[in-house]
Amino acid sequence: MKNSYIGQAWLVLALSVSFGAALAGVETWLRPTIEANKLAATIRWIPRIVPGADARRSARAAPIVVTVGTGRNETPYDVFRALDYQGGQIGWVVRASGKGFADKIEVLIGLDARAETITGLSILDQKETPGLGNKIEKMGDKKHKGFLWQFRYHHPRAGRPLVVTTASPRKGEAGGANKIRAVAGATISSKSVCSIINEALSRPLREKLIAALATTTRKGPRRD
Amino acid sequence: MAEDGPTPLERFLRGILPENPVYRQLLGMCPTLAVTNGMREAMTMAGAVTFVLLCANILISLIRHLLKPHLRILVFTLTIAAFVTIADRFLAAFLPEMSQKLGPYVPLIIVNCIIICRCEVCASKQSLPTAVADAVGQSIGFALALASIATVREVLGSGSWFGLELLPESIWPRWGIMLLPPGAFLTLGLLLGGANRLSSWRSAKRAPQTSQG
Numbered sequence: 105m106k107n108s109y110i111g112q113a114w115l116v117l118a119l120s121v122s123f124g125a126a127l128a129g130v131e132t133w134l135r136p137t138i139e140a141n142k143l144a145a146t147i148r149w150i151p152r153i154v155p156g157a158d159a160r161r162s163a164r165a166a167p168i169v170v171t172v173g174t175g176r177n178e179t180p181y182d183v184f185r186a187l188d189y190q191g192g193q194i195g196w197v198v199r200a201s202g203k204g205f206a207d208k209i210e211v212l213i214g215l216d217a218r219a220e221t222i223t224g225l226s227i228l229d230q231k232e233t234p235g236l237g238n239k240i241e242k243m244g245d246k247k248h249k250g251f252l253w254q255f256r257y258h259h260p261r262a263g264r265p266l267v268v269t270t271a272s273p274r275k276g277e278a279g280g281a282n283k284i285r286a287v288a289g290a291t292i293s294s295k296s297v298c299s300i301i302n303e304a305l306s307r308p309l310r311e312k313l314i315a316a317l318a319t320t321t322r323k324g325p326r327r328d
Numbered sequence: 329m330a331e332d333g334p335t336p337l338e339r340f341l342r343g344i345l346p347e348n349p350v351y352r353q354l355l356g357m358c359p360t361l362a363v364t365n366g367m368r369e370a371m372t373m374a375g376a377v378t379f380v381l382l383c384a385n386i387l388i389s390l391i392r393h394l395l396k397p398h399l400r401i402l403v404f405t406l407t408i409a410a411f412v413t414i415a416d417r418f419l420a421a422f423l424p425e426m427s428q429k430l431g432p433y434v435p436l437i438i439v440n441c442i443i444i445c446r447c448e449v450c451a452s453k454q455s456l457p458t459a460v461a462d463a464v465g466q467s468i469g470f471a472l473a474l475a476s477i478a479t480v481r482e483v484l485g486s487g488s489w490f491g492l493e494l495l496p497e498s499i500w501p502r503w504g505i506m507l508l509p510p511g512a513f514l515t516l517g518l519l520l521g522g523a524n525r526l527s528s529w530r531s532a533k534r535a536p537q538t539s540q541g
Contacts, residue, residue: 126414
């Protein structure tokens with residue numbers, strides 16, 4: 105027994121089980137608070153990724169869960185309504201996540217009301233390589249355009265897949281808005297973000313958003 | 329039962345200056361360079377490292393008689409990873425903006441050499457009081473080192489300390505480079521040089537006294 109694998113590794117096994125249980129307990133305890141923080145961060149981001157949206161009005165609109173796919177491929181997306189200061193819907197914010205280079209990347213995708221155009225993007229959570237992959241979070245300015253600038257000001261079409269390139273698309277190039285220039289030194293992180301968006305903005309999701317918009321429009325804008 | 333090695337008080341005092349993890353042992357360079365552009369970030373990191381180091385030292389010291397020599401590093405890493413995950417979730421829940429700012433540097437505490445070094449050098453060999461004193465001393469030493477670098481960088485780079493404006497922009501033009509990676513290397517290099525100079529000056533001062541005695 106003393107020289108068997110169990111005899112050698114019982115302490116490692118016991119610690120693994122204990123730590124696993126302790127971490128599960130901590131996660132159960134803290135998850136609601138962490139989720140509430142993420143929700144608050146999402147609400148704060150809405151006016152920045154859907155121009156014209158009002159954070160207070162949008163916060164009052166309950167988010168909806170849109171499920172895409174069936175069976176094992178079923179993916180639920182939290183979708184937030186972006187409302188203007190009068191309560192009229194001017195867009196959507198889709199919360200999506202996927203695998204990055206180091207860990208999970210969570211993004212907020214801003215869409216117009218008809219879910220045809222991407223109006224902005226923000227990175228809600230990421231743990232990419234500092235100094236390289238984490239540059240995907242940068243908006244930059246007109247002179248030094250960051251990765252997010254392309255989504256905020258070039259307005260890629262939501263119905264077409266985004267293509268990651270290493271060179272800037274030429275001005276006026278057909279479909280140029282959907283060509284996203286990768287961050288130098290962080291091509292994998294850039295591709296991960298684009299594939300998360302491509303996967304999220306599938307046709308069924310956009311159709312469900314349009315249907316939800318039609319229902320809201322029939323009911324009329326919220327005046328609360 | 330008497331034990332070999334330094335006493336708890338010696339361990340505590342050594343960690344602060346004579347064996348300062350940053351200035352004397354050159355350990356934990358990743359957070360030292362990366363999160364010292366502001367005092368708030370630096371002190372949050374110091375707090376997280378203190379929590380992990382204290383908990384890891386306590387646990388390793390308690391189970392030190394059960395450790396198998398060839399599995400000890402695995403046990404250290406497992407222990408540190410568990411406490412770092414707890415610290416990470418706490419920050420995400422109660423200090424979400426700071427958690428966002430520190431980003432991957434909190435999970436990177438898992439590979440912080442200070443903690444694994446203290447587990448190996450002290451906690452796996454000495455009693456609980458010594459391990460606790462060692463963890464507290466090293467944590468204070470690490471916090472002081474981060475605070476010294478962060479103070480220089482934040483004051484020169486932003487004209488503020490803990491976010492409070494000390495030098496208005498009309499008096500002090502902001503040295504933006506101090507907030508960037510070159511500023512971190514410059515500050516660390518200069519302070520490290522200063523610490524070495526001080527150390528050699530103290531040794532030289534002590535040498536004649538020793539020869540006289």
